[in-house]
Amino acid sequence: FRSPELDGDGDIMLHYQMKDIYVLTGEEDEPYISMMLPQFHEIDEGKETLVLAVCNKMTRELKLVKVYIDQTFKNVTATCEFFYANEESLENSLDKSLQMLGVVRSQFRKNKTELSEE
16 A cells, blocks of 8 residues: 555545545635546447446446546546545545445446446
């Protein structure tokens, strides 16, 4: 396990289960965190509608997780976003978010396979 690093934008980068996960914080007085697994799936040409359906299904069914096509329209990104009240709630939400982002890629592949068979 490598130590977290700061990237050029001041975001924290963690290495978790061989994935780079970014932690973006809110303003100083805002107890808000967005954890991001960026561009974990590249969209094949002609598969945009299928990928949108998979993203929608996952965002609808998974708690805390948003799965979406990012601004490049070529990749899928996942985030876990939450507010926290104190250090304990921050710790619990960070742990839960890491667990969710740890399985989102395999869950995405599974859903994509299921939806493409229908």
